[in-house]
Amino acid sequence: MAEQERPDVATAVQPTLVDVAVAAGVSRQTVSNVLHAPGRVRAETRERVEHFIAKLGYQPNRVAQDLRANASRMIGYRIRPLAPGALASIHDRFLHALAEAGRAADHHLLLFTADDGRAEAEAAARLRRSGGAAGFVLYDVTADDARPDALLGLGVPFVAFGRTAQGTDRYAWVDVDNPAGTAAAVDHLVHRGHRRIGYVGWPAGDTVGDRRAQGWQAAIERHGLTAECRSLDVRGEDSVTAGTQMAYALLARPEPPTAVVTATDTLAVGVLRAAQQWGLEVGRDIAVVGFDDTPTAAALDLSSVRQPIELVGRHVMSTLLDATSAVARPRPSASTAPSTERLLAPRLIIRSSSASPAPAHR
Template identity: 35%
Template sequence: MADSRGRSGSRETAPRTAKKSTRSTIQDVAERAGVTKSTVSKYLNAGSGGYYVSAQTRERIEAAIESLRFEPSLIAQGLTHNRTMTIGLIAPDIRNPFYPDLVAGVQDVLEDAGYTLLLGSSNSDPEREMAIARSMIRRQVDGVILGSARMQAEDIESLMESGMRFVLASRDLPHLVTDSVTVDNRAGAELAVDHLVELGHRRIAHVAGPQDVVPFRNRLWGYRHALIRHGIDPVDDLVVIAASSAPEAGAAAARELLDREARPTAIFMGNDNMALGAMDAARQRGLRIPEDVSIVGFDNIALTANSFISLTTVDSRAAELGAEAASLLLGRLAASDDPPYDDVRTVVERPILRVRGTTSPPP
């Protein structure tokens, strides 16, 4: 049927308006639970502020929250305690498999405490590390965890003048200015050398990481000390300082050692990342591991336990270091300790030797 203007008839409908979804508020929860708004606020902040809410009241509030599908605002909670509920973590190179384990340990502790993690990767550049740290301070994070930081003590001290709380994870400094958590790198290196000597090796080389990083310096010290303890004179020609801690740097250093006429029967690598490169370099030269050359790494990254790699390594317990660093930082926040601290805390974890398939008696 056509209307008077010759158009086909059709039923007109009013334009539909989108239904607005309303987010539940603390006031809604309070009314549903039959308590005051301040009581709900105390319940929500009980974990960080130490407020006490009776068990009966807590049950009513929790039932109201569930029925209303209420999601508390972390920003509002943070403002209550003058915090953003955010922690920064700066890693030298997130591509290095050591750091995801460290980050996982940090995140497990922070999530349980209601914090969000903000991650930055400096590519092992001290200037970039400083820039990231300053950016985190401007973003008003509550604290920063420095993972194997390249910054020196004076750099960290200058950042702490802002009032920001820092913790060093997997890094120590000759002059400690803030809390730190690290593995005993000297003891770990000695474990590696002890293992090789017990297998019968005497010509043991070491590929050390960059010596501006204290843990690599300590691993070199532990290597030399263990040799002396076993009555073996350290030979400078058996030590190569790698250009970086990457696999390709480890491969280049290992080639330098393996191409010598009197090559070592075993190589202790400064970390697992470099050890993977050394294994590749040895196999490219037709050498069997461990029959022709034994290789030991340091860190126990997840990949080393793979049956095709099966690297003997020193476990630096990265996840535990991360968890301990996060706990130290949360402790400072809970106590409202302002830097610089009169009681700088240092936690040193004991390393563990993981013996796998890349070590055996010398040929």
Template identity: 40%
Template sequence: MAKAPTVEDVAERAGVSRQTVSNVLNTPDIVRPATRERVLEAIDALGYRRHAAARRLRLRRSSTIGIRLDPYLGGVSGVVLDRFVHAITERASERDMRMLVYAARTADEEIARLTELWEGGEIDAAIITGTVSDDPRVGRLDAAGLPFVSFGRPWGEDDIADPLHLWVDVDGAAGTHAATAHALTFGSRTAFLGWPEGSGTGDDRERGWRDAVADAGAAGIRLVTEDSVPHARRSVAAALAGGMEADAVVCASDSLAVGALLAFSDAGRRVPVIGFDNTPTAEALGFSSVEQRPEDVAGAVLELMMGPTGDVVAPRRVQSGSAHALITPELVVR
């Protein structure tokens, strides 16, 4: 196996000292342009660091994208974003880009951290996740001039017909529509267990259920609770105690699905329950769930940010029809 080139190899080829090579790699502005160019040519010729160092210096780019590492939630939640972070890291690496993962507990902390990284030249762009209605991060990042793509719609002025930003999202309504169509094969009384009104993502998923029930002329039962197993268990138990009769239940998340299954079990009943997220919990417990395909989301995010095959940040022009990507999820039936 050929030995990987070293700093000493680069220095010898360029006719400079080892320290000069180090300066070019770490503090290029202190090196004379002619010397710096000679070192960069040696780096290219030898393939030192797979050309990444030379490219970053030439383009005055960090070749780095920032993304927040969400707090560990435990339980059922968080799996989709974990998969997304892994997928975006792998796919960015294929384009000779790096991911810089940072922590932030609030939107304000995230904005401050991203602004610091952007102004310090440590990132060329950012990916934001977990968008909410009228997301405060969007306007602040616009003002800072930081290019970004969001995983999730900003759920505000931004929409499909007149977009203001680049975003990729999973078509939640399509997912719950498919789940509801499957649920209706068990009977005409289909319940939906969702989140309180006002969550863009939750409202979108509920819309898919409503449309499918209306298309079938079936009876719909709507239950609302917080996104946790205990809350879902109590909500469904209360509905059952009140006389609810449902042939199947479609849920806005796998956490809600687990709670519903426990409530039916407590009541001595077996009713098909369909979740959303297709977490390992859904597979382990054997209930059907909607797969979001975060690996496809990662590919779409990078295409909006860098083009189909690009290796530098060059965000797509924001215009109707090409500023967003909606990933169609897949119902996994068990």
């Protein structure tokens, strides 16, 4: 026996999606599926809903649809001020690379500020609930960073540039192989004949800084130079002034280094300044290699380890867009949710600050 139509529903001049649902005897979500994903609805139900859409003269709210579409093309990103004393920041290159990757996929960045990591996670959750952004990018992730767990708990899609020390199988991240970068710098200097290779880096406890120091240490050990280099490891804040002071400390040693690897180009500029004030010619008397290959490094002809930031930006954006497009599908549990991990190799750019052979009499 054919199902009888339900009585007409009194509607306003512009009937709503709810009016159609009541008239057809289905849920609001079913009507939405008929409009946007008809393949999910049984044929007989779809026909009944389409009948009442036509009978009531229902027209979807195009303004609301446009707002939802625009929100789905927004990616949230917390911006932070440049660290005091730093000459340049890799953050600027990453932000530009991320914006370019988003633009290529018809997505745009929604920049916001927050006082700390907890506030950032809360702001991301609010933006997600309000439709302000579909997903988020985490930057400058530390070893014990609480943001990934917080966003996982809130059900907010995100991808991290960098990774924590634990739990990296639970979320998507893209990172640069920092130990490989400093190890490549040591290999290069050893091949130029250096045996006393110093390291100027950040204090222990910073994830990126620790990994760069580990790369230097591992390469020193691999080349059998531990005895010559164990006292040539100094740490301090990331500023030109601190780099200069730490370089003075190295140059004052009874057996000073003939080459120095630094954790950043900012510190490398401090080493260059100290060497020049010490009366040394960089590239002849002492070799210096920085990290990040900033425009400053190119301007000063400083060898430096280049991060593939443009590639990082593309991977982060593509991974996040995959995640946000899958939100409508049933979500696996947190314990079985697949993660996406990409560890990208940096590249050493050799310039005059380290290209020459090691000095013969130092």
